[in-house]
Amino acid sequence: MRPYRRERVASLVHEIVGEVVAHGLNDPRVEPLTTVTRVEVTGDLEFAKVYVSIPGGDAAESRTLTAIRHAAGFLQRILGQELTMRQCPVLRFEVDESVKTARHTLALLAEERRKHPEVFAVETETEAELNADEDADAERNADSSSDAVADADSDANASKSEIATDDGRQRDDGSVPRES
Numbered sequence: 001m002r003p004y005r006r007e008r009v010a011s012l013v014h015e016i017v018g019e020v021v022a023h024g025l026n027d028p029r030v031e032p033l034t035t036v037t038r039v040e041v042t043g044d045l046e047f048a049k050v051y052v053s054i055p056g057g058d059a060a061e062s063r064t065l066t067a068i069r070h071a072a073g074f075l076q077r078i079l080g081q082e083l084t085m086r087q088c089p090v091l092r093f094e095v096d097e098s099v100k101t102a103r104h105t106l107a108l109l110a111e112e113r114r115k116h117p118e119v120f121a122v123e124t125e126t127e128a129e130l131n132a133d134e135d136a137d138a139e140r141n142a143d144s145s146s147d148a149v150a151d152a153d154s155d156a157n158a159s160k161s162e163i164a165t166d167d168g169r170q171r172d173d174g175s176v177p178r179e180s
């Protein structure tokens with residue numbers, strides 16, 4: 001089997017199952033913002049482990065996961081219709097713990113920010129200094145670019161004034177009048 005086939009199948013399963021979970025399940029037990037975060041397919045393409053992110057608490061998570069597992073046959077049928085493979089992978093659903101860990105980490109950071117605002121205020125002052133330096137650099141760059149434009153305009157005007165016709169006449173745009 002080609003080495004990239006497993007990733008292609010996982011990507012297709014992710015796309016199809018994610019779309020059906022988001023818009024095709026009419027089960028009231030499924031939380032509205034439930035998403036498929038990733039899919040892992042075994043080497044023989046027989047099984048696909050689908051990781052889902054479920055907003056809400058543990059009760060909502062349990063209820064939604066039960067509903068999705070109950071709809072596994074429906075999802076399997078839709079997947080089989082969409083994939084052009086001889087055998088469709090069997091779907092297994094799991095809660096993505098990495099999303100829960102990230103939420104927990106963000107909650108801990110918010111709690112620390114409330115407890116120790118002075119620590120985060122120091123970082124804010126440092127960021128303000130960096131932003132002020134960036135603003136000054138941007139202003140200097142804008143001044144130098146406007147000077148370059150002014151120099152280019154004066155060079156263009158100088159070249160126009162240098163163009164003259166044989167009889168000494170010159171047009172405002174620098175072009176030479178045609179002789180009739």
